[in-house]
Amino acid sequence: MSAPRDALHGALRDGLRVALNRPRTFGFAGGALLCEVVLRLALATVHPLLAVVCPPVVALPLLGATAPAVDAAVADPAATPALALRARLRERGPTLLALAVGGHLVALACGAAAFLLLDTPVRWAVYATGGTVSTVAVHVTPLVGVAVGAFLAWGLLAPAVARAASGDGVGVDVRAPLRALRDRRRTAAVLGLHLVCALVALGLFAACVALAADYYPTRTAALLSLGVAFASTVGALVLLGTLAYPIHVALARRGGPRPPSLSPKRVAVAALLLTTLVAGASAVRVTETRPTPDAGTGTAALPADATDAYAAALDRTAARDHRVTVRDAHEGRALVSTTTVERTDRRIRTVVDTGDGDPTVGYADSGVVYGLAGFSPGLFALGERHAGDWKRARALPGYWYLRDEYAVTDGFASGLPEPHTGAWTTVNRTDGVRTVALTDDAAVFDALLDVEADDASVRSGRVRMRLDTERGVVLGGSARLNATLGDHDLVRNRTYDAASGPGVEAPRPDTLGARSPGEWLWDVFAY
Numbered sequence: 001m002s003a004p005r006d007a008l009h010g011a012l013r014d015g016l017r018v019a020l021n022r023p024r025t026f027g028f029a030g031g032a033l034l035c036e037v038v039l040r041l042a043l044a045t046v047h048p049l050l051a052v053v054c055p056p057v058v059a060l061p062l063l064g065a066t067a068p069a070v071d072a073a074v075a076d077p078a079a080t081p082a083l084a085l086r087a088r089l090r091e092r093g094p095t096l097l098a099l100a101v102g103g104h105l106v107a108l109a110c111g112a113a114a115f116l117l118l119d120t121p122v123r124w125a126v127y128a129t130g131g132t133v134s135t136v137a138v139h140v141t142p143l144v145g146v147a148v149g150a151f152l153a154w155g156l157l158a159p160a161v162a163r164a165a166s167g168d169g170v171g172v173d174v175r176a177p178l179r180a181l182r183d184r185r186r187t188a189a190v191l192g193l194h195l196v197c198a199l200v201a202l203g204l205f206a207a208c209v210a211l212a213a214d215y216y217p218t219r220t221a222a223l224l225s226l227g228v229a230f231a232s233t234v235g236a237l238v239l240l241g242t243l244a245y246p247i248h249v250a251l252a253r254r255g256g257p258r259p260p261s262l263s264p265k266r267v268a269v270a271a272l273l274l275t276t277l278v279a280g281a282s283a284v285r286v287t288e289t290r291p292t293p294d295a296g297t298g299t300a301a302l303p304a305d306a307t308d309a310y311a312a313a314l315d316r317t318a319a320r321d322h323r324v325t326v327r328d329a330h331e332g333r334a335l336v337s338t339t340t341v342e343r344t345d346r347r348i349r350t351v352v353d354t355g356d357g358d359p360t361v362g363y364a365d366s367g368v369v370y371g372l373a374g375f376s377p378g379l380f381a382l383g384e385r386h387a388g389d390w391k392r393a394r395a396l397p398g399y400w401y402l403r404d405e406y407a408v409t410d411g412f413a414s415g416l417p418e419p420h421t422g423a424w425t426t427v428n429r430t431d432g433v434r435t436v437a438l439t440d441d442a443a444v445f446d447a448l449l450d451v452e453a454d455d456a457s458v459r460s461g462r463v464r465m466r467l468d469t470e471r472g473v474v475l476g477g478s479a480r481l482n483a484t485l486g487d488h489d490l491v492r493n494r495t496y497d498a499a500s501g502p503g504v505e506a507p508r509p510d511t512l513g514a515r516s517p518g519e520w521l522w523d524v525f526a527y
Contacts (some may be wrong), residue, residue, distance in 0.1 A: 009037060010250075012189065012247060012250070012251075013252040015243075015246040015248070015249065016243065017077065018073050019242060019247070024083075025066075028083065029063060029066075029245045030238050030239070030241075032063055033063075033245075035058045036058045040059075050141065052143055052150070052434070053104075055100045055101045056100050057097060057101070059241075060097075060161060061089065061097050062089075062095055063161075063245055064096040064099075065088040065092060066085060067080065067249050069081040069083045069084070070246050070249045071246070071252075073385055074134045074246065074249060074250045075247075091162060094166060096165070100104065100388050103160060104154075107149075107150040107151075108146065110149060110151035110156075111145070111148070111151075112149065112278075113274060113278045114155045115142060115525075116278055116282060116524070116525075117277055117281055118145075119527070121143075123290070124290055124291065127290045127291050127293075128291040130293050131292075132315075133400075135400040135401050138397055138400045138526050138527075139380045144202070148198045148201075151194055152198065154194070155191055155193065155194040156177055156191070157177050158252070159247050160177050163281075170270050171245035176514050177435050189251065193247060194244075199235075200236060204229075204233040204236055204237075207229060211490055212350055223333075247498075259510050282524050285523070286520075286523045288345050288366070290527075292343070292344055302434065302472050306426045307423055307424040309424075309426075309434065309436060309467060310424050310465060310467065311419035312410055312472060313465075313468075313473055313474045314409065314419055317473045317498055317500045318407075321501065321504040321505075322499065323338065323344045323497075323498070323500075323504050323506075324339050324416060324497075325338045325496070326411070327495045327496075328414060328493070328496065330491060330492075335353070335355075335413075336351075336355075337350070337351070337352045337412075338350070338353075338409065339411045341406065341506065342504060342505055342506040345506075346365055347365045347505075347507075348363070348364045348406070349362070350362040350372070350413065352413050352414045361511075363508065364401070365508070366397045366399055366527075367395060367515065367519035367523040367526070368393055368398065368515070368519045369398030370387060371391040371393075372398070376493070380396060382517075382521055382522060383395040383518035383519075387511050387513065391511075393512055395522055397522050410450070414494075416477075417438070417465065417477075417496075418448075419447075420439055421443040421444075421447040422446070423438075424436045424438050425437055432470050433467065433468065433475065435464055435466050436465055437462065437464045437465075438462065439462050440461075441458035441460060441483075442458055444461030444463055445461060448463070448492055449481075449492075455482065455485065455486055456483055456486075457483060458486040459484070460481075460482045461479075462480055463478070463479040464477050464478055464479075465496070471501070473498070474496075475497075476496045476498050477496045479492060479495075481493075
């Protein structure tokens with residue numbers, strides 16, 4: 001076995017020996033890490049992002065200050081070195097604190113770069129195969145991905161902490177990680193150690209999410225189950241960190257022969273290449289460049305059966321970029337609602353015009369939600385601002401939430417008639433347009449209204465819809481309904497207009513102005 005490999009195995013063995021046979025060291029490291037976890041949990045209650053961006057201002061200074069004592073224990077198993085925590089914090093605390101802040105900025109940058117470079121091709125492959133990504137995944141994976149990437153990056157930055165703990169100058173501290181990168185075995189061991197910890201953390205996090213989504217007979221049982229799972233997760237993470245800490249100290253001591261530093265030219269070239277790749281991935285995400293096999297831009301013949309033909313046309317319309325306008329006239333007034341879904345650029349725009357000259361506009365894309373009543377910003381909004389007289393714009397990828405809630409037959413105010421409430425018939429064919437009709441009174445009521453019809457009396461009703469036989473989409477139509485619901489007369493006189501295809505756009509409202517930093521951030525990370 002080679003000398004570098006012997007040194008590496010010896011470092012791993014010595015680190016575990018200190019962790020398992022030095023109760024004082026084990027307890028102190030565990031306490032420092034527990035305080036760090038508690039701080040991040042407290043920050044997460046304010047905003048989840050704070051738990052990730054906060055530097056390790058508790059654990060790193062404390063563990064760095066006690067690293068010389070742990071190093072002495074690694075060198076001599078029989079020694080009982082004093083921690084001398086106060087003296088070392090006075091001497092090296094400011095340097096370690098500055099290193100915690102500066103190092104975390106570097107780690108976050110590395111974590112964000114790693115997430116963008118790995119997540120973008122994975123999402124591309126998902127979309128190329130016709131798959132979709134859930135709203136929860138869009139919200140959570142950037143935060144988790146950057147956190148895991150930053151944690152792995154801290155493994156590479158650990159030599160800087162070791163040099164600072166030993167009292168070396170700041171210049172030496174900065175160069176230490178670059179020098180350590182030349183030792184491939186040590187780098188692989190550190191990354192493997194951090195990766196194991198990260199995978200365990202992700203597994204426990206997934207278990208907590210699964211338990212949170214499960215059904216419990218009582219609220220007490222749910223809280224107890226989640227509490228046990230959460231406490232177990234925190235305990236496991238602290239335990240893993242406590243075991244990893246002396247291993248890092250031992251690796252810094254017995255990492256093999258000191259390798260030469262990387263040349264500045266190589267570092268500059270690598271940084272330039274990484275920056276170019278990250279910029280390219282970011283551009284792909286911001287411009288919404290991706291395969292869209294579900295965009296429905298092809299042509300296909302409609303089924304012969306009128307009911308199936310209308311249902312197929314609805315599906316193909318909904319799969320494309322589309323705009324649906326519903327005009328509901330009643331007693332000399334008209335309510336016009338327009339819903340535009342631009343799937344290729346992930347934009348949704350709604351306009352409700354009551355004829356008073358002040359239409360209500362709502363909008364959502366991959367970075368903002370605006371003017372949509374009842375929309376909850378949740379935990380992941382990166383800012384909120386006024387836009388217009390009373391409306392608020394929130395930096396949040398609202399497109400995915402609205403996509404899950406939207407149906408072309410429902411819309412956000414009114415949609416197209418439902419297809420499967422009764423039997424449709426073909427009443428006309430001319431110039432590539434097929435007209436289908438629904439004439440059963442009860443079926444018309446159900447197709448137009450999402451209410452129970454048990455106490456409804458329908459006097460008359462009909463629906464006619466025009467279908468494009470070449471593209472297989474809905475073009476528009478009309479509906480009439482005269483009914484009584486309970487003690488109230490119910491009259492519907494609607495006309496429909498539907499457009500679909502590449503020419504449909506959902507423009508960003510002018511009142512939103514320029515994008516905020518939070519919106520740009522979500523534009524990059526939500527894809």
